[in-house]
Amino acid sequence: MNDSFSEHEELLLRSLDAPVSAQDREKLAALMQSEFALRRQSDQYSRIREMMLRQQSDSFGPFFAERIINQLKQRVNEIDYLIFFFFKKYQVLVVGVLVALLIANILLTDQFSLRAIFGLDKPATEDIYSIDAYKSLPQ
Amino acid sequence: MSMKEDLDEVLIEKSRSGDMAAFKMLVVRHEGKVAGVVRSMLGAIPEAEDVGQEVFIKFYDSLNKFRGESQVSTYLIRIAINLALNELKRKQKANARYASLENAGAIGDAADTMDLKELLDYEFHQLDPDFQAVATLRLIEGYSTEETSSLLGIPLGTTLSRLARAQHKLRMALSKKLKP
Numbered sequence: 001m002n003d004s005f006s007e008h009e010e011l012l013l014r015s016l017d018a019p020v021s022a023q024d025r026e027k028l029a030a031l032m033q034s035e036f037a038l039r040r041q042s043d044q045y046s047r048i049r050e051m052m053l054r055q056q057s058d059s060f061g062p063f064f065a066e067r068i069i070n071q072l073k074q075r076v077n078e079i080d081y082l083i084f085f086f087f088k089k090y091q092v093l094v095v096g097v098l099v100a101l102l103i104a105n106i107l108l109t110d111q112f113s114l115r116a117i118f119g120l121d122k123p124a125t126e127d128i129y130s131i132d133a134y135k136s137l138p139q
Numbered sequence: 140m141s142m143k144e145d146l147d148e149v150l151i152e153k154s155r156s157g158d159m160a161a162f163k164m165l166v167v168r169h170e171g172k173v174a175g176v177v178r179s180m181l182g183a184i185p186e187a188e189d190v191g192q193e194v195f196i197k198f199y200d201s202l203n204k205f206r207g208e209s210q211v212s213t214y215l216i217r218i219a220i221n222l223a224l225n226e227l228k229r230k231q232k233a234n235a236r237y238a239s240l241e242n243a244g245a246i247g248d249a250a251d252t253m254d255l256k257e258l259l260d261y262e263f264h265q266l267d268p269d270f271q272a273v274a275t276l277r278l279i280e281g282y283s284t285e286e287t288s289s290l291l292g293i294p295l296g297t298t299l300s301r302l303a304r305a306q307h308k309l310r311m312a313l314s315k316k317l318k319p
Contacts, residue, residue: 005307013303017277017284018295044310044317051259052278057178058171060191065166068195069159 008038016045147211155202165211166195172212172280173219179275180223182264190226194219216290220272227268255316262312270305273298278306 005013008031014020015028031038147168153161173194181187197218205214253261263271276287277298288298310317
């Protein structure tokens, strides 16, 4: 197929889509009068453009908006499910680790009070006051 | 700002806060423009609706980024063109992989039996995707050449040159059937 076009055809095409100078307009009018081929091309371009304008589509069919909303809602549900699934997958492991820590604490401290289990043993005075703070007190 | 844009702004604000009914209304209001661009570029194929859905889902995901500097329709058409171009290029690659000379000959024969409208549709979709984008916006959707350039982010001269070459190719391909 020949992809190049003549200067006259180029002018004709330009006049269809962009403003042309008064001089070019006059030139085109004169060419249209004298050149049968250019007149035929002009007619062919008009027909092509008319047919293309009629191809306009204005819908994707019924319930398009509903389908999008459903898709978005479905996506939100999938995210919720993934979050739930993630926690469900690890919840047994997390509870197991906590129980193991509690048992280890009981065995290491040899105490069964709740305070001991949670590491809240009664603190000694020297744990509360640092030795440096003691030294700074007036003698 | 027009009433139409005012309403879009209200609907976007509501959509941002999770109001699906407001977003649905945005889809209904702008479906036509998006369908026009996508279906013109891809033709009446099932993938066209998938691309249409992707346009609005991408828009939903970027609602917080949308600053309102351009109109909603302009913003949507830009997304639509990019996605349709990607789809066209993907299809062209796939076609190039599987097409054989034998098939090309068969299509050539079929062209003789197609009517003018079918042939125009066929030839339009044989154009380079970048030419199709320009021709869709200017010749099918009726945007001015300046608007077309701005939507595609290309210089006006490039738009005019692509438009002229696209029309010339179509005329050459259809010349047999366009005889008076």
